[in-house]
Amino acid sequence: MRGPNQRIVGIIGAGIGGLAAAITLAAAGRPVVVVERGAVPGGKVAAARVGGLAVDAGPGALSLRPVFDQLFAAADTTLDQQLHLTRLPLLGRHVWPDGRMLDLPADSAAAEQAIGAFAGPAAARGYRDFMARAAKCWAALEKPFLTVQRPGALALGAQAGMRGLLGTSPFGTLWDALGEHFADPRLRQVFSRLSTYVGTSPFVAPATLMLVAQVEAGGLWAIEGGMARLPEALARVAAAKGVQFRLGADVAGLRVSAGRIAGVTLRDGEAIDFDQVILNADPATLAAGYFGAAAARAVPPMPPAKRSFSGIGWAMAGRAEGLDLPRLTVFHAPDAAAELAALTYRGRMPDQPSVTLWAQGRHGVQPAPGGAEGLLALVSAPARADSRRLDQAALAAAEQAAFGAMARAGLTITRDATAVMTPDDYEALSPGTGGALFGPAVQGWQAIFSRPAARTALPGLFLAGGATHPGAGLAMAAISGRLAAEAAMAERI
CATH class of the missing domain: 3.50.50.60 (FAD/NAD(P)-binding domain)
Structure with a gap:
């Protein structure tokens, strides 16, 4: 031995x-x-080779740098000896079908000002209170839960303190918690995306996922190359x-x-x-x-009912023109509730999905250099509940809806080459998952x-x-x- x-x-x-x-x-x-x-x-x-470019086909930024x-x-x-990182000035740009835009700075004070200018003083106060609550969630869960071998509920309560844990609203949903802070439905839409980072609908995700906002406040970094x-x-x-x-x-x-x-x-x-x-x-x-x-x-x-969301992704080599894109832009669906209901309760693609676009050569808000650039457009999709493959008509409809939403917002994408990833492709990479990208869904x-x-x-x-x-x-x-x-x-x- x-x-x-x-x-x-x-x-x-x-x-x-x-x-x-x-x-x-x-x-x-x-x-x-x-x-x-x-x-x-x-x-x-992973990077997909598309039109001679290496296009990130997975996560677009690094968080929790420590x-x-x-x-x-x-x-x-050290990390700095091995890689060159750039902290992103914006957590993202948010665009709605009516043309309104919100740039959300990484700095919380600047974000509060931006939200106030976008939706008024009450919204700024709501954001400030929301971030304080997110910080409380992070403090309650980081050391006693997230960074240690998984404890049970009673052990977590003993380590985190039941009073502090209950203060994070663990029994409520993220969607309801956001409603307590944001009367403007667009801001509720912005921060409901915190649950999609773990492949879950805010309708069923616990309110404790507010802690993701605290993680983002700590910074997002792009990696050169x-x-x-x-x-x-x-x-x-x-x-x-x-x-x-x-x-x-x-x-x-x-x-x-x-x-x-x-x-x-x-x-x-x-x-x-x-x-x-x-x-x-x-x-x-x-x-x-x-x-x-x-x-x-x-x-x-x-x-299968416990699977997280899958997705459809279009990795592209091409040019994006008409909007001065930052690294991350979210084109929001006109009706967040309808979009989320389709994904959460009906297990199908929404007719009008939100689209996340990573312009991977851009670290701030500035035009990309000349020539083709790497772009990744993503929409959430239900994981497969059985062995049936994604219907090609459904895939074509999803593509038309996604690129149509970006075009209506004023963005023109010229594609030299495209590689598409679907729930079927993700299932092939991880058999038995239905293409779920995040493991079990965080529901309840x-x-x-x-x-x-x-x-x-x-x-x-x-x-x-x-x-x-x-x-x-x-x-x-x-x-x-x-x-x-x-x-x-x-x-x-």
């Missing part, structure tokens, strides 16, 4: 969670092998710490022996022995049996306790990634990787 520091840990998947786990383990002197089916690390933080500062420090380097530079840098510093990478190695199944994990079998038949395995993949794929029947019972299955106050934790029912198998605790997003995935590594190191064999 190998001693604790000689146990070989296999990590399946070189996404952000897997890379964070690898660095954490290597920093503690543990031997690590990362097995990744792709040709490059990154997972969902999480990554700490991760690079564990690898004996694209977001895919982040996993490249993490893999580079992990390798410098001794982590071995097996790229282009597709895992067909997990091997189990004597009731615990024993290693993996690759698609080409190669068997690799590991003492422990960290799976950086959606647990729904594991539960559906795609890593073998022996490991499928390590986590409970996720019912109990949802935060149902997301899988790092430990599983199968000894030696641990989970990391945005579909596990503490949730979706780059920083949360990185935290999940650290938690999985710590759980693996704490396991007694």
Whole structure:
């Protein structure tokens, strides 16, 4: 039997969670092998090659920078030594069909002034109170819940303090909480987007998701060269710490022996022995049996009704003209309630969706340089509830609605080349998920306790990634990787 520091840990998947786990383990002197089916690390933080350009097809900005500062420090380097980051002056521009626009600055005082100019003094006061409430949510949940192994409800109440926890309105919905602060429906629409960052409707999301506003207030950063530079840098510093990478190695199944994990079998038949395995993949794929029947019972299955939203994305090389775009622009649907009802209750695409457009070469509000630029347009879509593929007529209708909304706002997009991603494509990348992009949907106050934790029912198998605790997003995935590594190191064999 190998001693604790000689146990070989296999990590399946070189996404952000897997890379964070690898660095954490290597920093503690543990031997690590990362097995990744792709040709490059990154997972969902990927760039699509479109018309000769590398266009970010996943997250468009980095938040919670201290999480990554700490991760690079564990690898004996710094984030600034590895990457060039620019803090975005705007959290986003919001555009409505009537032509009204709201630029939301990253600075909270400037945002309050902008909201006051847009909707009046009462709206500015509502924003100020809302941000104070968001800060209270973050303070109540960050250390006792988000950055530690997942506690139960009673343990969280004991650690956070029941009075402080109840002050965050955990039993209310985000939509109702926003109504308490914003009488203007457009502002309610702006901040209801906080729930879509985790793939959930504000109609059913808990009010505690207000904490996302506090996260954004801490800053959003663009990475020079694209977001895919982040996993490249993490893999580079992990390798410098001794982590071995097996790229282009597709895992067909997990091997189990004597009731615990024993290693993996690759698609080409190669068997690799590991003492422990960290799976950086959606647990729904594991539960559906795609890593073998022996490991499928390590986590409970996720019912289709509990899946988060999927999406339709158009990654483009082209030119955007007519509006002076910042990096992020949201073209809001004319009727937020109708849009959300279609996605939340009817499981279908809304007739008039909101559109998120990332102009990836722009860090402020200025024209892009000459020539083609990388653009990514996104709309939320329901995850697949069954095996039926997205109807081509429905996809064409979604495209017409999305690009029509941008055109009516005065934006003309000339596309040299386009790559389209649909729920079917996301399902192919993560079988068994229905294309859900964020794991289980955060529906109701109990949802935060149902997301899988790092430990599983199968000894030696641990989970990391945005579909596990503490949730979706780059920083949360990185935290999940650290938690999985710590759980693996704490396991007694």
